[in-house]
Amino acid sequence: MFKLKSGYLFVCLASASFSTQAELKLMDEESLSGVTGQAGITVELDARVEIDELSYIDDGNPLALQGVSIHKTGDDTQGARGYVMVDVTAEGEMQIRHIAEQTHLQIDEIRVDSDNTAPNSFGRIALDFDMENFFQFSGGGRYSPDKGMTVSAYNSRIFGIVRDADGNVVNGLDGNPLTKGAEFFYRDDGNDLMVSFDFEHWGTDWTLDVVDDPFKAGQEALLITYPDHHFKLTVDQIKFKTRDTAGNNYTTDPNNSGLETQPNVGMITAAADVNGEMYISAGGKDPVQGLTFNYNQTLSNGDFRYIDTNGAGEQYEVALTGVTHQTQVSNLTFDVIGDSVWLQTERSQGTIDIENIYIGTLYNGGDDTGKSSMGSLHVDYLFEDQVVGGTTYTNSIQLTPKGNEYGGNKGITVNTNWSLANADIGYTDNGNTVWVSGIQSYGSGAVTFDLIDASLIADTRSVPASEDPFFDGIRIGFENVVGHYSIDGLKVGDDKDTAELQGGTELLLPLQIFQEAYYTLNGHVTMLPGGSDNDGLTFNSDLHFTDTTFGLSVDQDGSGLWLDDVTYDIHMRGATLDVDQRGVVFNRGLYVSNMDIGNVRFGDRASGDSLGRVVLSRLERDSTVYIASGGPDGVCIGGSGGDSTICSNDGGRWEERGDQGLTIGLNSKFVDKDSLTAEERAIVDGIDPNADTKLGWYRADGKVGIEAVGISTDDEGLTVELAVNVADTLVRDKATGATSVKTGFAVDTKIEFNQLNIDRINMNHHVGGAQPIFYGARFENVSLRANVTATPIP
Amino acid sequence: MMKTIIKNIAPVLASIYVSFAATAHAELTAIDDAELSDAVAQGGLYLSGEFSLNEEGGPIADATYTNDCTDETKRCGARFAYKMGGNPENGWYVIDDWKGEASFEGLTIRTRRVDSGFNGDGADFDKEVLEIGLPSTMKFKNYQYNIGFASHASPNDAPGSYQQTNLYGIEIDGQVNMSGNMLIFPTADK
Numbered sequence: 007m008f009k010l011k012s013g014y015l016f017v018c019l020a021s022a023s024f025s026t027q028a029e030l031k032l033m034d035e036e037s038l039s040g041v042t043g044q045a046g047i048t049v050e051l052d053a054r055v056e057i058d059e060l061s062y063i064d065d066g067n068p069l070a071l072q073g074v075s076i077h078k079t080g081d082d083t084q085g086a087r088g089y090v091m092v093d094v095t096a097e098g099e100m101q102i103r104h105i106a107e108q109t110h111l112q113i114d115e116i117r118v119d120s121d122n123t124a125p126n127s128f129g130r131i132a133l134d135f136d137m138e139n140f141f142q143f144s145g146g147g148r149y150s151p152d153k154g155m156t157v158s159a160y161n162s163r164i165f166g167i168v169r170d171a172d173g174n175v176v177n178g179l180d181g182n183p184l185t186k187g188a189e190f191f192y193r194d195d196g197n198d199l200m201v202s203f204d205f206e207h208w209g210t211d212w213t214l215d216v217v218d219d220p221f222k223a224g225q226e227a228l229l230i231t232y233p234d235h236h237f238k239l240t241v242d243q244i245k246f247k248t249r250d251t252a253g254n255n256y257t258t259d260p261n262n263s264g265l266e267t268q269p270n271v272g273m274i275t276a277a278a279d280v281n282g283e284m285y286i287s288a289g290g291k292d293p294v295q296g297l298t299f300n301y302n303q304t305l306s307n308g309d310f311r312y313i314d315t316n317g318a319g320e321q322y323e324v325a326l327t328g329v330t331h332q333t334q335v336s337n338l339t340f341d342v343i344g345d346s347v348w349l350q351t352e353r354s355q356g357t358i359d360i361e362n363i364y365i366g367t368l369y370n371g372g373d374d375t376g377k378s379s380m381g382s383l384h385v386d387y388l389f390e391d392q393v394v395g396g397t398t399y400t401n402s403i404q405l406t407p408k409g410n411e412y413g414g415n416k417g418i419t420v421n422t423n424w425s426l427a428n429a430d431i432g433y434t435d436n437g438n439t440v441w442v443s444g445i446q447s448y449g450s451g452a453v454t455f456d457l458i459d460a461s462l463i464a465d466t467r468s469v470p471a472s473e474d475p476f477f478d479g480i481r482i483g484f485e486n487v488v489g490h491y492s493i494d495g496l497k498v499g500d501d502k503d504t505a506e507l508q509g510g511t512e513l514l515l516p517l518q519i520f521q522e523a524y525y526t527l528n529g530h531v532t533m534l535p536g537g538s539d540n541d542g543l544t545f546n547s548d549l550h551f552t553d554t555t556f557g558l559s560v561d562q563d564g565s566g567l568w569l570d571d572v573t574y575d576i577h578m579r580g581a582t583l584d585v586d587q588r589g590v591v592f593n594r595g596l597y598v599s600n601m602d603i604g605n606v607r608f609g610d611r612a613s614g615d616s617l618g619r620v621v622l623s624r625l626e627r628d629s630t631v632y633i634a635s636g637g638p639d640g641v642c643i644g645g646s647g648g649d650s651t652i653c654s655n656d657g658g659r660w661e662e663r664g665d666q667g668l669t670i671g672l673n674s675k676f677v678d679k680d681s682l683t684a685e686e687r688a689i690v691d692g693i694d695p696n697a698d699t700k701l702g703w704y705r706a707d708g709k710v711g712i713e714a715v716g717i718s719t720d721d722e723g724l725t726v727e728l729a730v731n732v733a734d735t736l737v738r739d740k741a742t743g744a745t746s747v748k749t750g751f752a753v754d755t756k757i758e759f760n761q762l763n764i765d766r767i768n769m770n771h772h773v774g775g776a777q778p779i780f781y782g783a784r785f786e787n788v789s790l791r792a793n794v795t796a797t798p799i800p
Numbered sequence: 801m802m803k804t805i806i807k808n809i810a811p812v813l814a815s816i817y818v819s820f821a822a823t824a825h826a827e828l829t830a831i832d833d834a835e836l837s838d839a840v841a842q843g844g845l846y847l848s849g850e851f852s853l854n855e856e857g858g859p860i861a862d863a864t865y866t867n868d869c870t871d872e873t874k875r876c877g878a879r880f881a882y883k884m885g886g887n888p889e890n891g892w893y894v895i896d897d898w899k900g901e902a903s904f905e906g907l908t909i910r911t912r913r914v915d916s917g918f919n920g921d922g923a924d925f926d927k928e929v930l931e932i933g934l935p936s937t938m939k940f941k942n943y944q945y946n947i948g949f950a951s952h953a954s955p956n957d958a959p960g961s962y963q964q965t966n967l968y969g970i971e972i973d974g975q976v977n978m979s980g981n982m983l984i985f986p987t988a989d990k
Contacts (some may be wrong), residue, residue: 211833305871337872465855509845512909558846561909565928566911608911609928617986643850644905657941658903722859738905738936743903750848758859761954781890784953787858787865787875792847799908 031617046093049371056084056268064295064342073114079134080696099144108138118345118407126408129416135188138166147215148231154215163206164188187242195414196249200265203241209235210612219287221300227287235280244271246535248459248478269536278308281419292759296341304330313369314585316539321369323587326362350402358385363633366589379636381666384432392425399425399448409482412469413456416494430502438732441502442753451487477546484527492522498749509749510796512559516726524556537584545581555611568611571604577693589634596625596699621706627677637667637729641754641793661733668730675723709772715766724759735795750797757790845909852901854878864955881953892950900943908933929985934978944971
């Protein structure tokens with residue numbers, strides 16, 4: 007049920023005329039060629055709308071849009087101009103064309119509050135836009151010419167038009183208006199997030215029918231069929247600005263809000279063809295009111311890109327091309343329950359194929375000729391309810407107004423449950439495929455979203471010292487997220503159903519990718535637009551893993567090598583994420599972490615015998631993680647040489663790796679704590695005054711141990727680089743000695759550093775304290791390489 | 801410098817045994833290969849490939865080091881130095897110019913429960929172990945290092961006054977034949 011509270015709607019019918027056209031003519035799709043103007047009418051509108059509250063009420067629970075207004079962009083005293091043109095074609099189909107100019111739409115508050123007393127709100131949203139819509143439709147739907155409706159052609163675009171100071175349209179060389187993005191604003195606690203975008207979608211032959219509901223007996227459903235739908239999206243700006251104490255904001259003066267000059271995340275483009283059918287039924291999770299959706303959908307020819315423009319104007323991208331996504335969603339329900347909006351699905355199953363992945367290549371307007379691809383990716387997934395240890399895990403999100411406790415009354419809290427029953431991820435490199443097989447995950451917890459002005463919180467709110475600090479930016483908080491994931495193992499071969507399960511995930515441990523994990527996560531990641539060189543992202547983050555167990559190598563009975571009773575604290579200050587010629591580059595900034603492993607267990611994860619306690623603490627500055635397309639063309643095993651001939655002449659065995667592949671690198675710069683600048687020292691003291699890089703191994707009771715303290719590198723750091731491929735290798739049957747060639751999961755690991763210094767290696771005893779056994783150690787000029795291929799045991 | 805050339809050397813894994821000796825035990829056992837071949841579950845890992853150290857030099861190129869190993873006037877190997885005395889005048893033990901490569905087929909890693917065999921001791925043992933199945937053959941090429949004493953951790957620390965005396969050097973070329981498994985198991989408190 008919808009309910010409208012008091013307000014006013016002022017629509018001025020500025021003029022109405024027959025067979026006239028408005029001045030803006032951006033649409034040039036073929037579908038418009040049928041606009042013949044048989045008996046047209048044009049209505050010019052000047053709309054200024056104020057609505058106090060518009061509510062959707064579900065079983066008595068309102069989802070309220072408060073303070074809804076429409077007016078001219080930047081001037082709330084004038085209406086937004088619009089045109090509606092209605093025509094009828096010679097074939098008897100109705101055509102409606104709609105143009106909206108310089109329109110500002112705003113919703114001051116979005117609340118879900120059953121008794122309408124709480125101050126909490128999702129926040130304020132607004133949109134500045136121009137828009138053009140065209141619909142051509144007729145009676146008769148998918149099954150009958152007498153029932154339903156068909157939209158035989160349609161086109162809709164939302165964007166912005168460049169205007170001069172007097173509001174006149176600025177045309178380009180071709181005489182058409184210069185366009186820019188529509189601007190979407192989200193305001194939380196006075197802080198603004200802006201997304202500038204241009205979105206167009208079009209297609210033919212949508213049908214709408216009311217049919218017997220195949221999912222709810224005795225009920226009817228709305229069936230929407232869209233056999234030929236296409237969309238194109240360009241996001242050219244994502245910017246953030248803390249509250250403006252001078253009072254400037256987009257509502258009063260969009261050009262003086264200060265947002266335009268803020269750093270940008272970068273550009274995102276997306277385009278795809280879509281077809282499918284969707285049933286919409288009355289009644290949601292609770293049986294009386296709400297909505298239920300069931301749909302099958304195929305997205306094809308997808309092209310998705312993120313483009314990072316650096317200070318020199320060069321544009322580097324991460325591109326996913328040839329994307330296909332087939333999905334089947336069962337009983338996705340929408341409800342307003344209590345003070346929350348609920349979305350829950352009974353089952354969601356699908357496949358994703360990505361033909362090519364380009365990382366760190368130069369953006370060339372979508373032309374990928376001559377670029378080197380990482381390879382292709384295939385994902386099968388099934389989300390559905392599952393019972394684990396007596397607990398039922400579902401797939402649902404519950405959206406509640408207000409984010410973090412100290413983030414003000416606005417924001418979003420997402421209480422989530424997830425249940426991934428099974429997934430397989432296949433990576434194909436030069437025609438060979440490796441599957442990460444049998445991925446399962448489940449969990450629950452709260453994720454909060456806020457826009458933060460740290461100074462406002464410091465000035466006006468009492469935050470306990472035990473809480474993580476707040477930073478300016480878009481804050482994603484994690485509150486008691488308790489989860490689990492596991493990977494059965496790897497399979498190599500085109501057909502994952504027949505390929506043999508094998509080990510190999512262990513080769514990814516240097517990247518801290520574990521085969522299995524149980525964890526509880528608290529903390530936050532706070533992001534600001536702008537990276538290390540113009541576009542990108544900057545992060546400040548504090549993450550805390552508790553009650554955590556990592557499985558390093560686990561067999562089908564759950565027996566293996568486990569890191570148990572783990573607490574893992576990670577703190578990052580001034581970390582940045584960029585895409586450049588190296589690929590995706592994540593600089594961890596000033597990084598302090600402590601991983602305390604209570605027990606390293608063999609066998610059962612909870613009761614297996616323990617090797618003792620291991621503690622790894624790290625203090626790093628400007629350590630980087632990078633991901634890039636490609637890897638070595640080949641490797642020489644047992645010899646030296648850059649090609650098969652030289653390798654063979656040196657007594658080695660050449661293994662081809664092809665031109666595709668994936669390279670992942672970690673460059674860790676362990677910093678001497680005494681070399682911190684005063685500014686860095688103050689930041690580190692705020693995290694942990696005793697922060698240092700050290701590695702300790704202790705008896706489980708903590709009474710005896712050995713530890714290396716004061717570990718540091720020079721400015722070049724310690725680099726671990728992994729090139730991942732699927733490749734042939736030689737295997738030997740141990741029983742017979744016979745050799746054969748098998749395709750396996752190949753990881754070429756290179757560890758390289760100039761210097762690794764250790765101040766002291768101490769023996770610790772609970773009576774005698776720390777006694778040095780080495781008064782210094784240094785590794786120097788090290789280049790260690792392991793070309794290893796994992797295959798099933800022959 | 802005293803140089804020792806060792807071919808067909810078997811007990812090279814003794815150092816691995818020593819590294820776990822504090823709170824764990826490692827043991828070379830001759831589990832039969834048929835039993836090993838049953839380990840096809842995801843916990844079993846079969847690896848082929850090679851490990852190399854400074855095969856083509858290290859990352860430093862300066863007055864001391866080169867990343868062109870044909871240049872015999874400079875070091876191209878890795879270096880490890882450690883100091884056992886707390887006084888500034890105490891010297892350093894060094895493993896210097898450390899380089900070479902080892903290639904193998906059939907290194908297996910898995911965890912398994914030992915609850916039988918071993919002439920009846922297995923039933924009493926009844927614990928999970930980490931089993932490293934040794935590769936049938938391991939081929940060493942140009943594997944070498946020098947052992948010595950030095951005045952500083954690195955020659956670059958005191959270019960004018962640096963001193964180093966090498967005691968002996970090791971060089972290994974050839975093939976090592978191996979069989980059996982190494983079992984590693986913890987004995988620390990739970």
